[in-house]
Amino acid sequence: xxxxxxCTAFSGxxxxxxxxxxxxxxxxxxxxxxxxxxxxxxxxGTLALLLSLAACLAVQGPTQGWVLWLGVLTAGALVVVGVLxxxxxxxxPLAAIAGVLAAITALLALI
Amino acid sequence: xxxxxxxxxxxxHTYSGLLVGWVLFMVxxxxxxxxxxxxxxxxxxxxxxxAGLSLPPEVEVVSNTVAALxxxxxxxxxxxxxxxxxxxxxxxxxxxxxxxxxxxxxxxxEPGVTRRGRLYSAMLDPATGxxxxxxxxxxxxEFFYRxxxxxxxxxxxxxxxxxxFCAMFMLVAIITGIVTHRRIFADFxxxxxxxGQRSWLDAHNATAVLALPYHLMITYTxxxxxxxxxxxxxxxxxxxxxxxxxxxxxFPATGPRDPKPSGIATPLTxxxxxxxxxxxxxxxxxxxxxxxxxxxxxxxxxxxSRKAQDMSSxxxxxxxxxxxxxxxxxxxxxxxxxxxxxxxxxxxHLGRFADxxxxxxxxxxxxxxxxxxxxxxxxxxxxxxxxxxxVVANGGRVGWASRLVDGLNxxxxxxxxxxxxxxxxxxxxxxxxxxxxxxxxxxxxxxxxALAAIAGLAWPTRRMWIIQLGVAAFMFGAIPLLNAxxxxxxxxxxxxxxxxxxxxxxxxxxxxxxxLLLCAGWLGRRKPSAKAVRAAPASxxxxxxx
Numbered sequence: 001x002x003x004x005x006x007c008t009a010f011s012g013x014x015x016x017x018x019x020x021x022x023x024x025x026x027x028x029x030x031x032x033x034x035x036x037x038x039x040x041x042x043x044x045g046t047l048a049l050l051l052s053l054a055a056c057l058a059v060q061g062p063t064q065g066w067v068l069w070l071g072v073l074t075a076g077a078l079v080v081v082g083v084l085x086x087x088x089x090x091x092x093p094l095a096a097i098a099g100v101l102a103a104i105t106a107l108l109a110l111i
Numbered sequence: 112x113x114x115x116x117x118x119x120x121x122x123x124h125t126y127s128g129l130l131v132g133w134v135l136f137m138v139x140x141x142x143x144x145x146x147x148x149x150x151x152x153x154x155x156x157x158x159x160x161x162a163g164l165s166l167p168p169e170v171e172v173v174s175n176t177v178a179a180l181x182x183x184x185x186x187x188x189x190x191x192x193x194x195x196x197x198x199x200x201x202x203x204x205x206x207x208x209x210x211x212x213x214x215x216x217x218x219x220x221e222p223g224v225t226r227r228g229r230l231y232s233a234m235l236d237p238a239t240g241x242x243x244x245x246x247x248x249x250x251x252x253e254f255f256y257r258x259x260x261x262x263x264x265x266x267x268x269x270x271x272x273x274x275x276f277c278a279m280f281m282l283v284a285i286i287t288g289i290v291t292h293r294r295i296f297a298d299f300x301x302x303x304x305x306x307g308q309r310s311w312l313d314a315h316n317a318t319a320v321l322a323l324p325y326h327l328m329i330t331y332t333x334x335x336x337x338x339x340x341x342x343x344x345x346x347x348x349x350x351x352x353x354x355x356x357x358x359x360x361x362f363p364a365t366g367p368r369d370p371k372p373s374g375i376a377t378p379l380t381x382x383x384x385x386x387x388x389x390x391x392x393x394x395x396x397x398x399x400x401x402x403x404x405x406x407x408x409x410x411x412x413x414x415x416s417r418k419a420q421d422m423s424s425x426x427x428x429x430x431x432x433x434x435x436x437x438x439x440x441x442x443x444x445x446x447x448x449x450x451x452x453x454x455x456x457x458x459x460h461l462g463r464f465a466d467x468x469x470x471x472x473x474x475x476x477x478x479x480x481x482x483x484x485x486x487x488x489x490x491x492x493x494x495x496x497x498x499x500x501x502v503v504a505n506g507g508r509v510g511w512a513s514r515l516v517d518g519l520n521x522x523x524x525x526x527x528x529x530x531x532x533x534x535x536x537x538x539x540x541x542x543x544x545x546x547x548x549x550x551x552x553x554x555x556x557x558x559x560x561a562l563a564a565i566a567g568l569a570w571p572t573r574r575m576w577i578i579q580l581g582v583a584a585f586m587f588g589a590i591p592l593l594n595a596x597x598x599x600x601x602x603x604x605x606x607x608x609x610x611x612x613x614x615x616x617x618x619x620x621x622x623x624x625x626x627l628l629l630c631a632g633w634l635g636r637r638k639p640s641a642k643a644v645r646a647a648p649a650s651x652x653x654x655x656x657x
Contacts (some may be wrong), residue, residue, distance in 0.1 A: 002468055010344050013300070016299070016300075017299070017300040020297065020299075020300070022301070023300060023482040030190070038291065062467075063421065063422060064421075064422060064464065066461070066468065067422070068468075068469055068472070070324040070325065070471030070477060071325070071469060071473065071475075072472065073324075074321050074322045074325060074472065074476050074479065075472055075475055077300070078317075078321055078322075078475070078479070079300075080300055081301075081317050081321065082302075083304050084300050084302075085302040085303070085304060086304075087235075093558070
């Protein structure tokens with residue numbers, strides 16, 4: 001479940017990052033703009049961060065869960081910064097992998 | 112007006128951060144190390160690495176410990192017992208002996224027992240109650256804990272005022288930093304490497320913004336831990352200066368601090384029923400500490416305190432009559448909103464409630480804080496240097512403030528990165544039986560730091576950064592080798608054996624060494640422009656620091 005929390009935070013932040021023009025260009029090539037996909041990327045990113053919160057609250061309970069979430073957000077965002085700066089083309093595939101991993105671990109935890 | 116406000120906040124941010132940044136870097140670094148205080152202490156006591164302790168049930172641990180104390184200190188004024196945890200698998204026991212009769216010689220210490228004044232302490236094996244192998248004298252991780260708010264070589268009260276002053280500036284710097292940061296969301300993920308001043312600003316912004324909740328929390332709660340010292344006015348007015356009445360009401364103790372013995376010898380009540388009562392209230396393995404006052408006397412009392420089960424730093428306690436086993440008093444099940452708020456803020460700062468993962472996240476955020484302070488300091492230096500670019504190109508010198516800040520930056524940042532591993536090296540290389548060993552380690556820490564700072568102030572150049580970061584990288588990176596050379600628990604042993612506390616320390620030092628090496632290498636690659644070097648006379652050929 002903690003893996004779920006981190007993976008959703010990572011892919012959520014990656015989506016929010018890809019909605020920003022500069023990072024979108026870095027990831028998909030010069031002149032590319034998120035265009036009509038921008039609101040969807042933002043929505044998906046926000047939802048992923050909220051899912052991350054839900055996972056944290058499920059792991060640590062309603063008080064410490066918030067502390068865990070803030071820590072997970074920091075750890076997720078730091079890695080997104082690293083990926084967007086040094087391997088921007090990998091950002092979208094990595095976010096997708098993290099999303100799948102989050103779904104698998106969440107299912108395993110719920111079963 | 113809006114622009115004016117932001118700009119004035121920019122000025123406040125710059126100088127509130129700069130003036131206290133050097134102290135703050137140390138506080139952040141030492142404070143971050145404290146998340147692994149127990150692990151650092153264990154690493155610094157290699158005699159305990161392979162103790163391989165098994166944890167018997169709580170009742171058995173307590174009865175073993177009490178038996179051991181009854182044998183060693185039947186007439187002590189107090190016993191303090193800290194029960195083992197996963198992070199510290201030994202029983203910490205200490206007892207205060209009555210004052211010696213005049214002219215009587217101090218009895219020889221049993222191996223594994225240490226003495227400070229009239230207070231004896233020992234680490235006991237939970238399964239046998241016997242003192243564990245004699246360990247070398249060291250302050251261990253405790254040193255960093257004290258350092259980050261008590262400093263050293265000065266009265267703690269002065270140090271706490273200094274630290275409080277710096278922490279208040281930090282809080283101001285964080286809040287003005289948020290105001291002055293124009294593009295928090297647009298630049299949320301931005302880091303542009305190898306772009307000079309731009310990169311320093313990006314790194315400063317990223318480490319500050321991404322761990323912002325942590326920075327605000329740790330600075331504010333840090334002030335809260337000492338708030339009654341910094342802001343005693345409310346209670347003073349309300350309680351009309353009666354400090355004792357305030358303390359008694361706000362921090363209720365289970366009993367008087369120093370109850371007088373009656374002088375009538377009475378055997379201590381068995382512990383098992385008391386522990387059963389505590390377990391019934393709090394659950395299995397829930398006792399953190401046991402304090403016994405006047406053991407073996409008719410007025411003996413036994414106090415059991417609960418382990419942290421939530422974020423609060425204040426945990427409930429039960430006090431029993433030490434001869435009949437009757438429950439006398441209980442505190443802290445419900446302390447009211449104000450006390451709970453303070454205890455939770457205090458508890459958040461200490462982070463004792465954190466499980467290994469949350470602890471790691473706190474540690475990562477703490478490292479981000481160190482990077483934030485360091486890049487902030489460097490940013491000022493880089494900006495200031497840029498103002499002098501033309502002067503230097505024409506053979507002039509940079510201003511004294513710039514040189515001073517450069518020197519302090521080298522000393523405070525790179526110097527501390529050398530002093531930290533020097534402390535660990537001293538722990539392994541000083542003779543094990545040396546007198547005053549614990550203090551000698553600390554003196555070496557400060558000695559090495561002072562040397563690095565003097566060198567930094569004398570030659571605040573880029574080359575000095577490379578040299579000091581290189582030395583720091585070597586000293587951190589070689590710690591696994593040092594451990595392998597001085598103990599039997601090197602990484603090849605500790606990882607397969609699952610000794611994660613020891614292995615984690617080695618691996619963290621290795622990672623820090625690698626990171627510092629990257630920094631040194633990065634500084635070494637970027638050459639100052641050939642024009643600037645040619646233009647400057649040989650005697651003034653000081654390269655810009657960064």
